[in-house]
Amino acid sequence: xxxxxxxxxxxxxxxxxxxxxxxxxxxxxxxxxxxxxxxxxxxxxxxxxxxxxxxxxxxxxxxxxxxxxxxxxxxxxxxxxxxxxxxxxxxxxxxxxxxxxxxxxxxxxxxxxxxxxxxxxxxxxxxxxxxxxxxxxxxxxxxxxxxxxxxxxxxxxxxxxxxxxxxxxxxxxxxxxxxxxxxxxxxxxxxxxx
Amino acid sequence: xxxxxxxxxxxxxxxxxxxxxxxxxxxxxxxxxxxxxxxxxxxxxxxxxxxxxxxxxxxxxxxxxxxxxxxxxxx
Numbered sequence: 402x403x404x405x406x407x408x409x410x411x412x413x414x415x416x417x418x419x420x421x422x423x424x425x426x427x428x429x430x431x432x433x434x435x436x437x438x439x440x441x442x443x444x445x446x447x448x449x450x451x452x453x454x455x456x457x458x459x460x461x462x463x464x465x466x467x468x469x470x471x472x473x474x475x476x477x478x479x480x481x482x483x484x485x486x487x488x489x490x491x492x493x494x495x496x497x498x499x500x501x502x503x504x505x506x507x508x509x510x511x512x513x514x515x516x517x518x519x520x521x522x523x524x525x526x527x528x529x530x531x532x533x534x535x536x537x538x539x540x541x542x543x544x545x546x547x548x549x550x551x552x553x554x555x556x557x558x559x560x561x562x563x564x565x566x567x568x569x570x571x572x573x574x575x576x577x578x579x580x581x582x583x584x585x586x587x588x589x590x591x592x593x594x595x
Numbered sequence: 596x597x598x599x600x601x602x603x604x605x606x607x608x609x610x611x612x613x614x615x616x617x618x619x620x621x622x623x624x625x626x627x628x629x630x631x632x633x634x635x636x637x638x639x640x641x642x643x644x645x646x647x648x649x650x651x652x653x654x655x656x657x658x659x660x661x662x663x664x665x666x667x668x669x670x
């Protein structure tokens with residue numbers, strides 16, 4: 402329903418001269434400006450303002466609005482994903498500058514890299530998470546406990562791991578003081594899997 | 596040329612300074628003091644490996660690399 406239930410406008414009609422019919426766009430332009438019909442007995446003039454108005458003003462239907470909002474949401478998600486991926490790559494590059502090639506390979510391909518704490522403790526910082534990802538290792542390399550401490554602020558994982566490493570190598574006792582600790586039982590699958 | 600990394604959700608933002616340039620040193624010092632005043636932890640890394648790092652409590656213009664990060668919290 403082009404007029405959305407409203408009263409249709411009046412229409413003024415005029416006959417387009419034949420000589421003008423060949424002009425490109427003339428018919429469409431004329432149709433959009435005025436439209437007048439004349440009969441033998443009466444002349445009916447109706448202003449086709451509605452058609453001009455229809456072409457000038459555009460009201461979005463509910464369905465069109467929903468489609469537009471969905472498209473805008475998809476674009477926002479795509480931009481957020483791009484930003485996240487760029488941050489992740491940047492953080493990994495920075496962490497890589499602090500690790501030996503062996504540590505970086507272990508971080509990427511295996512179960513994390515090892516560092517020595519400032520108080521002599523042996524730790525492994527595992528990728529994939531910022532919570533509970535710091536393991537304390539025994540002399541035999543088997544994990545004996547995990548620690549959970551990370552910087553707030555939704556940092557990329559690699560940034561958090563860099564912060565954990567710096568905290569351990571500069572102030573191991575301070576790190577253990579703030580971190581939550583979970584001690585592994587010897588029969589714990591995590592300890593056995595290491 | 597020295598560099599200071601502030602770890603954030605976009606990876607990190609960086610400020611570089613030449614220790615012989617007073618303006619650049621002043622700008623880096625301002626950033627350092629502003630963030631450490633807000634509770635950020637500062638670490639100085641000597642060379643490329645963190646195992647040679649130390650906590651910084653005051654800005655050191657001679658530092659090659661400084662890392663600023665918000666204080667760790669137990670999770």
